[in-house]
Amino acid sequence: MKEFQDKNYWALILGGSSGLGLATAKKLAKHGMNICIVHRNSRMQEGEIQAEFEIIKQEPIKFKAFNTDAFNPEKRDAILEELKVVFGKDHKIRVLVHSVAKGNLKPMVSDEKPVLKNDDFALTINAMGISLYDWTKALFDAKLFSKDTRIISFTSEGNTKAWQNYAAVSAAKVTLEALTRSIALEFAPYGIKANCIQAGVTDTSSLRMIPGSDKIIEYTLKRNPNKRLTLPEDAANAVYLLSKDEASWITGATIPVDGGEHLS
Numbered sequence: 001m002k003e004f005q006d007k008n009y010w011a012l013i014l015g016g017s018s019g020l021g022l023a024t025a026k027k028l029a030k031h032g033m034n035i036c037i038v039h040r041n042s043r044m045q046e047g048e049i050q051a052e053f054e055i056i057k058q059e060p061i062k063f064k065a066f067n068t069d070a071f072n073p074e075k076r077d078a079i080l081e082e083l084k085v086v087f088g089k090d091h092k093i094r095v096l097v098h099s100v101a102k103g104n105l106k107p108m109v110s111d112e113k114p115v116l117k118n119d120d121f122a123l124t125i126n127a128m129g130i131s132l133y134d135w136t137k138a139l140f141d142a143k144l145f146s147k148d149t150r151i152i153s154f155t156s157e158g159n160t161k162a163w164q165n166y167a168a169v170s171a172a173k174v175t176l177e178a179l180t181r182s183i184a185l186e187f188a189p190y191g192i193k194a195n196c197i198q199a200g201v202t203d204t205s206s207l208r209m210i211p212g213s214d215k216i217i218e219y220t221l222k223r224n225p226n227k228r229l230t231l232p233e234d235a236a237n238a239v240y241l242l243s244k245d246e247a248s249w250i251t252g253a254t255i256p257v258d259g260g261e262h263l264s
Contacts, residue, residue, distance in 0.1 A: 003244070005032030005060075009094035009146060010087070011243070012036045014070050014135060017049045019204040020154050021099030023232035024239045025056055028095065031240060034062040036093075038070045038079060040102075062086075070100065071127055076135070080142045092146035093139060095243045098153035098176070101206040102127040104168045116168055124168035129175030136183055140190070150243050151183060151194040154235065155254060157262060159198070165211050177254055184252030193251035197238050200230030200258025226259035234259070 011028045015021045016037035025035050035056055041049055046067075057063050064086060068075045103124030106116045132153055139145055158166045159173040176196065183194040201220040207213050220229060238257040241247060256262045 002030075002032035004028070004094070007032070007094075008034075008091040010034040010036055010062075010091060011095040011097060012038070012083075012093050012135075012139070013097040013099060014038050014131070015099035015101060016065075016097070017041050017045075017052070019099065019101070019206060020199060020202065020232045020235045021097060022052055023236035024097050024099065027233070027236035027240050028243065029056045029059040029061050029063075032059075032061060033094065033243070034091070036064040036066075036083065038066045038068065040069055041067055070135075071102075071131055073134075076138055080138060080144065083144060084142065087144065092149075093144050094146045094149060095239070096135060096139065096145075096149065096151045097239060098132045098135070098151070100128055100131060103172055105165045105210055106168070107165050108167055121168050121171060125172045125175050128169065128172035129179060132176055133179050133183065136187070136192075136194075140187065140192070145190070145192065147191045148245075148248060149192045150247070151180070151192060152239050152242055153180060153194075153196050155196045155198045157198065157200075157258075159254075163210070163216075180254070181252045188251065193242075193248065195242055195250060195252070196254040197235055197242075198254050198256045198258065198262070199235045200224065200256070200261040202230045202232060202235070204232065220261065223264055224259050224261045225263065228259065230258050230261070 011033045013021050013025050016025045017039035025037055029035050053065055066079050104120035106114055108116050153176055155173045155177055158170045180194045180196045201216055235257055
């Protein structure tokens with residue numbers, strides 16, 4: 001069933017060229033949602049990414065991609081101006097998905113490696129936390145949101161658990177969740193709902209960057225009651241559910257999508 005077909009709805013996905021963001025783009029496109037992806041990738045990765053985008057374009061939807069710096073205000077404004085032209089009067093953003101992974105995974109204390117400094121925290125919290133508000137406010141001011149918009153971002157269990165070398169990202173995730181609650185509260189009169197998906201441990205390039213990721217995977221497989229890792233598709237399915245009309249009363253929540261991993 002393509003319930004978003006012919007509704008002139010778009011999903012704007014920040015960080016949609018891999019992992020959870022890409023899986024979400026594919027899922028929503030399958031159900032008739034037009035897709036706009038903002039990503040930052042090198043020329044070396046371009047071929048692989050375009051092949052993934054071609055899969056999305058096979059669906060009968062409109063597709064737009066911007067390979068640019070999502071955290072640069074001027075670049076963001078340029079994207080919004082272009083989207084106004086693409087959308088015309090009838091098309092609006094139904095779903096904003098924040099799937100950004102840009103941060104520092106340095107230790108706090110080390111004799112051999114560089115350690116976290118204030119700048120590392122600032123960069124990570126800005127990219128993985130505050131940028132959610134920056135984009136929400138910019139899209140709201142540009143009047144690009146639909147009457148019933150869903151803002152969805154991805155967090156992790158590092159929001160409450162201390163993991164080695166994860167301090168800056170952990171601080172960013174807590175910021176992301178706090179902003180999600182405030183967006184849900186303050187933008188409610190305008191029909192905007194905001195939720196975080198707390199995905200279980202997922203084997204993505206972001207996970208592989210965390211020192212000791214092999215041990216995290218091994219521990220998760222033992223701990224998860226369903227004895228498998230979370231897949232990007234699991235998170236994408238949850239975004240799809242939260243995008244449906246029936247989910248309009250869910251807002252300000254952090255929802256575990258982890259096969260019960262958080263239970264033990």
